[in-house]
Structures are given as structure tokens and as C-alpha cells.
Amino acid sequence: MSQGIDLQDSFIQLLVQLGLPTGLAKALWLPLPMTLMLISATVSIFVTVWLERKISAAAQQRIGPEYAGPLGTLQAAADGVKLLFKEDIVPAQADSILFTLGPAIVVIPVFFSLLIVPFGQHMVITDLGIGIFLWIAMSSVTPIGLLMSGYSSNNKYSLLGGLRAAAQSISYEIPLALSVLAIVMMSNSLSTIDIVQQQSGYGILGWNIWRQPVGFLIFWIAALAECERLPFDLPEAEEELVAGYQTEYTGMKFGLFYVGSYVNLVLSALIFAILYLGGWESPISVDWLASILGISDTVPWLQVVTASLGIMMTVLKAYLLVFLAVLLRWTVPRVRIDQLLDLGWKFLLPIALVNLLLTAGLKIAFPFAFGG
Amino acid sequence: MFVLSGYEYFLVFLVICCSVPVLALTLAGLLGAKGEGAARRTTYESGMEPIGGAWIQFNIRYYMFALVFVIFDVETVFLYPWAVAFNQLGLLAFVEALIFIAILVVGLVYAWRKGALEWS
Numbered sequence: 001m002s003q004g005i006d007l008q009d010s011f012i013q014l015l016v017q018l019g020l021p022t023g024l025a026k027a028l029w030l031p032l033p034m035t036l037m038l039i040s041a042t043v044s045i046f047v048t049v050w051l052e053r054k055i056s057a058a059a060q061q062r063i064g065p066e067y068a069g070p071l072g073t074l075q076a077a078a079d080g081v082k083l084l085f086k087e088d089i090v091p092a093q094a095d096s097i098l099f100t101l102g103p104a105i106v107v108i109p110v111f112f113s114l115l116i117v118p119f120g121q122h123m124v125i126t127d128l129g130i131g132i133f134l135w136i137a138m139s140s141v142t143p144i145g146l147l148m149s150g151y152s153s154n155n156k157y158s159l160l161g162g163l164r165a166a167a168q169s170i171s172y173e174i175p176l177a178l179s180v181l182a183i184v185m186m187s188n189s190l191s192t193i194d195i196v197q198q199q200s201g202y203g204i205l206g207w208n209i210w211r212q213p214v215g216f217l218i219f220w221i222a223a224l225a226e227c228e229r230l231p232f233d234l235p236e237a238e239e240e241l242v243a244g245y246q247t248e249y250t251g252m253k254f255g256l257f258y259v260g261s262y263v264n265l266v267l268s269a270l271i272f273a274i275l276y277l278g279g280w281e282s283p284i285s286v287d288w289l290a291s292i293l294g295i296s297d298t299v300p301w302l303q304v305v306t307a308s309l310g311i312m313m314t315v316l317k318a319y320l321l322v323f324l325a326v327l328l329r330w331t332v333p334r335v336r337i338d339q340l341l342d343l344g345w346k347f348l349l350p351i352a353l354v355n356l357l358l359t360a361g362l363k364i365a366f367p368f369a370f371g372g
Numbered sequence: 373m374f375v376l377s378g379y380e381y382f383l384v385f386l387v388i389c390c391s392v393p394v395l396a397l398t399l400a401g402l403l404g405a406k407g408e409g410a411a412r413r414t415t416y417e418s419g420m421e422p423i424g425g426a427w428i429q430f431n432i433r434y435y436m437f438a439l440v441f442v443i444f445d446v447e448t449v450f451l452y453p454w455a456v457a458f459n460q461l462g463l464l465a466f467v468e469a470l471i472f473i474a475i476l477v478v479g480l481v482y483a484w485r486k487g488a489l490e491w492s
Contacts, residue, residue, distance in 0.1 A: 253397070349444070
């Protein structure tokens with residue numbers, strides 16, 4: 001098993017060799033991956049918005065954005081700048097403190113969850129022991145922000161939208177957590193790094209999707225519902241509720257909801273790729289190829305290739321899922337609220353429980369195939 | 373430095389993430405247009421004069437779902453340590469979790485039969 005490159009160690013060693021104390025070198029390293037991650041998250045919003053608009057346009061035989069930048073790639077950036085210059089209106093009837101706090105509470109946990117998303121063996125901000133559990137915990141904070149903004153607007157549409165959003169989130173959180181539990185059981189760890197490593201070694205055949213086909217579907221449906229994507233976009237169903245909890249929001253506060261929802265989509269796709277599609281692993285194991293070609297896995301250029309390939313693979317898998325989500329948006333009609341709750345409580349929850357117990361049973365019967 | 377070593381990143385990243393909305397809103401507050409007039413601050417109700425506020429007492433139908441959610445969310449919290457340590461626990465832990473889940477499934481069936489999961 002190759003260790004891969006460790007940028008943190010190399011960076012700190014370089015600085016220590018230059019005569020800096022170790023503590024200072026570590027402190028200098030600290031903000032680097034975080035800033036990089038936040039910049040990538042911002043870029044991913046632009047990419048995702050552009051992709052969504054272009055794919056939607058293609059699905060409806062339109063052209064989509066084309067004037068701002070080549071092929072309209074700068075459209076999302078232009079929209080963002082426009083939002084920055086818009087007036088921030090707080091309705092006279094609203095509770096202004098909660099009204100401002102709402103979008104912040106929606107955005108913070110989404111960005112914070114990026115802490116545990118790995119792009120390689122050491123390509124993660126920090127390998128927390130609780131890993132995936134942090135994401136589950138953070139995703140339950142978001143509905144509080146939605147409820148807060150819906151209630152504080154003092155608008156009937158907002159209130160109903162906020163309540164719907166909270167009900168939807170809590171209904172799909174349990175199937176989501178239970179399908180993640182099955183993966184955790186197979187990996188014997190909550191750490192995202194361990195979860196990917198447990199899938200490595202056999203290329204595409206080792207990925208969790210083959211061992212957890214049911215969990216995979218549950219997770220996909222529940223993740224779409226958590227992101228409030230069509231067919232589960234009831235909280236902001238524009239034909240019924242104007243814009244749900246966002247109705248009264250203008251300018252950058254509306255922009256924060258927008259940013260939050262797109263980062264959440266990308267984040268869910270990344271987590272999905274890590275849990276079920278082998279994270280940074282290539283479909284054909286690089287280690288295996290190297291051993292066939294007789295290249296030692298300590299060769300520096302091979303490590304660089306592996307690391308870059310890992311980042312590319314993670315992003316590629318995530319965007320494949322984003323593409324699927326966008327196509328689903330134009331394929332499936334929106335469900336009704338009673339259908340939504342029925343699907344969550346009477347279908348996904350029992351199936352997720354059975355899936356978990358089945359995984360536990362199979363793990364006892366075939367310890368080798370299910371993570372020992 | 374910290375009691376929980378390895379959590380420095382956690383704290384620093386939390387601070388950075390909290391500063392994202394603060395920065396965005398401050399920047400928008402500085403750059404944004406300033407409008408006047410009381411009419412723009414009225415509550416939106418599809419162009420009509422708003423009839424009454426939204427802060428009234430009404431039947432929130434999601435109430436029962438929220439109660440059932442609490443039960444099952446606590447269940448998953450109990451199951452996480454079980455799942456992580458499952459490879460060391462063996463058959464007995466499996467049977468115990470089976471009993472634990474069975475009790476909760478009885479609760480789910482009860483709530484289902486009582487109509488707590490119905491949208492009526």
C-alpha cells in the first residue's frame with residue numbers, strides 16, 4: 001500500500017530546514033489547505049451553476065447562458081456581483097436579528113463540512129476520528145437556520161416553506177444516517193480516509209456500491225431530499241409557495257442561501273463519491289498497474305501522478321453525480337408533501353433498518369468480504 | 373497547545389467558516405444600494421395588502437413527525453459506536469442490536485397504526 005505524498009510533512013520539513021521553529025512552521029501551514037478548500041468551494045459554485053444552466057438548457061433545447069464570458073462561463077460570477085450591489089431589505093414586520101442569522105446558520109455548516117472531505121491519502125484538511133459523523137451532525141444544523149429564516153420573515157409563504165424544509169430534512173436524515181452506518185460498519189471507522197482505504201486494492205470491484213447497492217439508492221434519494229433538489233424541492237416550490245423560506249430575502253442574504261444550496265449539492269456528491277464510489281481511487285488500481293509495470297511505489301513522479309489522479313477522480317465522480325442530479329431535475333415531477341413524508345418514513349426508514357441489519361449479518365457470516 | 377490535539381484545524385476552520393457570511397454581509401452592506409420609502413418594507417403577499425401576520429397559532433402537522441424523529445435520531449446515535457466496534461463485538465452484540473432495533477420497530481409500527489405518520 002503506497003503512502004502517497006504528504007504535503008504537510010514536506011512543507012513543515014522545508015521550513016524547519018530553513019531554520020524556522022517547528023511550531024511556527026505548523027502554524028504557517030494551518031490556514032493554507034483551508035483557504036484552498038474555500039476557494040475551490042467558491043469555484044465549484046460557479047462551475048455547478050454554469051453546468052446546471054447549460055444542462056437544463058440542453059434538456060429543453062435552449063442555448064442557455066452565452067454572453068458573459070466564453071460560453072457563458074462567467075454568468076454565475078456576474079450574478080454574484082449583481083447580488084452584492086443589491087439593496088438589503090428587511091421587512092418592517094420581520095424579526096431583524098433572526099432574519100439575518102438565518103442564512104448565516106444555513107451556510108456555515110455546509111462550508112464547515114468540507115473539513116472532512118478527502119482528495120487523497122493526505123489531501124484532507126484534517127483526518128478527524130469522527131469524520132463522517134461530523135457531516136451528519138452538521139447537516140442537522142441547517143434546518144434550524146431554515147426554520148429561523150422562515151419564522152422570522154413573518155410571511156405566510158416563508159413560514160410554510162420553513163416548516164416544510166425542517167420536516168423534509170428531519171424525515172430524510174434518519175435513512176441517510178442509517179445508510180452511512182452500514183458503510184461505517186464495513187470500514188470499522190468513522191474517518192473518511194479509512195472509509196476510502198477500505199475500498200482500495202481491487203479497483204472498481206472494491207467499491208462499496210457493489211456491497212451496498214440498497215444503501216447506495218437510499219443515500220442518493222435522501223441526499224437529494226436533504227439538498228432540496230427536484231423532485232424534492234417542496235420548501236421552495238415556486239408554484240405554491242412563491243419561494244418558500246427565501247421569499248422575503250434580497251441581495252446577499254438571498255445569495256447566501258443560493259451559495260449554501262449549491263455547495264451542499266457538491267458536498268453531498270463528494271461524500272457520496274467517498275462513501276460508495278471509492279473516493280480518490282481510480283477504477284483500475286494505480287498500485288496494481290505500477291506493480292505490473294515494475295515501478296516502485298516510492299518513485300516521486302509516480303506519487304505526484306497518483307495524487308493528481310486522486311484529486312481528478314474525486315472531482316470527476318462528484319460531478320458525474322451532480323450531472324445525474326441535474327438530469328433528474330428535468331425527468332421526474334415534484335412529489336406532494338404527503339408522498340414525500342410517506343417515502344421517507346414508510347419506505348426508506350424500514351428499508352434502511354433492514355439494510356443495516358443485513359450488513360451486520362453478512363459481516364458475521366463473511367467477515368472477509370465485509371471488512372473483517 | 374490544546375487539550376484535544378488534532379482539533380486545532382477544527383477550531384480554525386470553524387472560525388474561518390463563520391467569517392464567510394459575516395464578510396459577505398458586511399461587504400454587501402457597504403456596496404449595496406440604499407432605497408427609501410416605507411412601501412418596500414411591507415410583507416410580500418402576491419401584490420395584496422398582507423392580511424394579518426404569520427405569527428399566529430395554527431396546527432403544525434409536522435409535530436408528530438418531529439417526535440418520531442427524536443426517537444429514531446437518538447437510536448442512530450446509539451448505533452454509531454456499535455457499528456464502529458462491531459468487528460470486535462461479534463455475535464452477541466448483533467443479537468443485542470437486533471433486540472434494540474426490534475423494540476424501536478414496534479414503536480414505529482405503533483405510530484404507523486395510530487396514524488402519526490399520516491398526512492390527514
